[in-house]
Amino acid sequence: MRRKRIPSARAQPIGALCLLAVLLAAAPFHAARAVSNPAEMLPDRAQELRAEAIGQELRCLVCQNESIEESDADLARDLRAEIRKRVAAGESDKEVIAWMVARYGDFVRLKPPFRMATLFLWFSPAVALAVGGIVVWFGLRRRPAPPQPLSAAEEARLKRLLREGLGNPRS
Amino acid sequence: MAWLGSSLGRRLLLTLPVAAAAAGGAAFLALLERMKHGTYDPHAVPSPLIGKPVPNFTLPAQPPATAGISSADLVAAKRWVLVNFFASWCVPCQIEHPVLTELAAAGLPIWGIAYKDTVDAAKRFLTERGNPYTRLARDETGRVGIDFGVYGVPETFLIDPHGIIRWRWAGALSDDVVRDQLFPLLRGGSGA
Structure with missing residues (x-):
């Protein structure tokens, strides 16, 4: 009787990679749904989506690395409610964000504004790339020139060595 | 090269x-x-309210006080006032309590705002540990706290005689902070 074929072990890493790809692809959608309590949400779907988008751009100051839309902190819940109140009252996204910045400063914006104090922040990737580029460029320039092609005599010697083996080079 | x-x-x-x-x-x-030494906090967030007038607010009294606090009161005080957001449930508030007591004994008016606390718990806190506050109000929802940019307790604001916020400290006050930051401001600004 023939044995049932067992999937080869080699298939497993591929399966794991597929799973990882699926999880990575799903991650942003997962993060977008953070308000778990439906009672917090605005009845108007469009307004609720706007409030969520605003909240995702604002930092929770208690945890500092989550948006107030994602955070479980008490203050984040209060701020979510306040943002929804303002959105429902007809304030624009800009007005709501300005209201937060007036109280907590630019630090609450997860996308920092472009101004003098944040110039370095915005340009540091370009600076890092430029410095890296300069280092690589000089590194390549300083590399010694490739050796000259072998002369006919050297070629012959190489062939002899390969044929006879490297036994004792002095003999 | x-x-x-x-x-x-x-x-x-x-x-x-x-x-x-x-x-x-x-x-x-x-x-x-x-x-x-507690003079640098990596999580500190600079307050955009420094140099600005105190936000408008009116808060009810926190017993044992019988009168609340409003922004108009702060302007009308016409002197340097320390506004301190505290809560009975907050551990750093207990740590800074002796510092506040010393400041009060030195003659600096400290107005306390019980943040997200119950009337009874805040009252018990002051009975057990002593009351360094000249006036007391309560911000039960934390809504006034948001207008002050409070993101945790304790938080302390120095208000000048014109009702302008001159300084903010987020976290427990320590002797070092008082000596190195608060006193120079008071000396420079009022001669107090």
Whole structure:
């Protein structure tokens, strides 16, 4: 009787990679749904989506690395409610964000504004790339020139060595 | 890049990174030292309210006080006032309590705002530990706290005689913070 074929072990890493790809692809959608309590949400779907988008751009100051839309902190819940109140009252996204910045400063914006104090922040990737580029460029320039092609005599010697083996080079 | 080959160039190439690393290390040590003394908080968020008038608010009284606090009261006080957001449930508030008591004994008016606390718990806190506050109000929802940019308790604001916010400290006040930051402001601003 023939044995049932067992999937080869080699298939497993591929399966794991597929799973990882699926999880990575799903991650942003997962993060977008953070308000778990439906009672917090605005009845108007469009307004609720706007409030969520605003909240995702604002930092929770208690945890500092989550948006107030994602955070479980008490203050984040209060701020979510306040943002929804303002959105429902007809304030624009800009007005709501300005209201937060007036109280907590630019630090609450997860996308920092472009101004003098944040110039370095915005340009540091370009600076890092430029410095890296300069280092690589000089590194390549300083590399010694490739050796000259072998002369006919050297070629012959190489062939002899390969044929006879490297036994004792002095003999 | 001939200079790279020279001995001076090589020495520079060797010492520059070492010097940069040493400078970074020294700066880091200085930060750690300041953190140890409580004069630097890596999580601190600079307040955009410094130099601005106190936000408008009216808050009800927190017993044992019988009258609440409003922004108009702060302006009408016409003197330096420390506004302190505290809560009975907050551990750093208990840590800074002796510092507030000392400041009150030195004659600085401290107005307390019980933040997200119950009337009874805040009252018990003051009965058990002593009451350094000249006036007391309560912000049960934390809504006035948001207007002050409060993101945790304790938080302390120094209000000048014109009702302008001059200084904010997020976290427990320590003797070092009072000596190095608060006192220079009071001396420079009012001669108090």
